[in-house]
Amino acid sequence: MTSAAENILERPETARRTRLQELWLLFKENRLAILGLVIFVLFFSTAVVGVILTSGEDPVFDPALIRLQEKLLPPLARPNLETLAQGEAPRLGVYLFGTDDL
Incomplete structure (x- = not known):
């Protein structure tokens, strides 16, 4: 019995994945989720660029x-x-x- 216990203790421990790594691995397998993320990032970046171009002291596009x-x-x-x-x-x-x- 001691040999089995020693065998377990001597075995190198495999690298454990964090929850975030597990989530990312599952997310990468789902192509629709990736497409949704890409579309979300495009809409979000368009909104941010719109705010940047229409605000400030000298906006590129003055909405007023x-x-x-x-x-x-x-x-x-x-x-x-x-x-x-x-x-x-x-x-x-x-x-x-x-x-x-x-």
């Missing part, structure tokens, strides 16, 4: 600037520079996402 003459234009439309005041034209020369009531 009202252009009634440029209302309801489709995406990638060029602005009418004759009706806009100096400095109101979009920085890239086109309305990337168009304009709407918001």
